[in-house]
Amino acid sequence: MTNVPEDIRNAWADVYRLFDVSYTMDGSEGAWIQYWEKANTMIQKYGDDIPLLEILEAVAHMLEHYVKKREKKNESLPWKADEPYPYPKE
Numbered sequence: 001m002t003n004v005p006e007d008i009r010n011a012w013a014d015v016y017r018l019f020d021v022s023y024t025m026d027g028s029e030g031a032w033i034q035y036w037e038k039a040n041t042m043i044q045k046y047g048d049d050i051p052l053l054e055i056l057e058a059v060a061h062m063l064e065h066y067v068k069k070r071e072k073k074n075e076s077l078p079w080k081a082d083e084p085y086p087y088p089k090e
Contacts, residue, residue, distance in 0.1 A: 011050045014042050019059050027067035035060065 002009065018038050025031040039056040046052055 007046070008050055011042070011046050011052060014045075015052065015055055015059060018042065018056075019063070022059075022063050023066065025063060025067060027064070027071070032060075035063070 018035070021038075022031070022035050025035065039052075039060075042056070043052050
């Protein structure tokens with residue numbers, strides 16, 4: 001049992017599905033265009049009855065966070081695979 005009307009629950013479910021599908025995006029311009037095209041479709045679908053823009057912006061910030069987190073390299077290991085280990089230098 002829920003107090004939330006079905007159309008609002010459906011909107012939240014659509015937002016989550018978009019987050020789920022976009023979670024593994026690479027952060028490229030094409031990936032962001034695809035995200036915002038799908039988000040725009042949802043905004044049009046639900047219209048003014050369910051204001052989704054702010055939620056979709058928040059989801060975009062979350063996705064950006066996770067994309068950057070995956071992009072981080074281990075900077076404590078700056079040498080290349082075919083180079084000898086540089087530390088400690090003697």
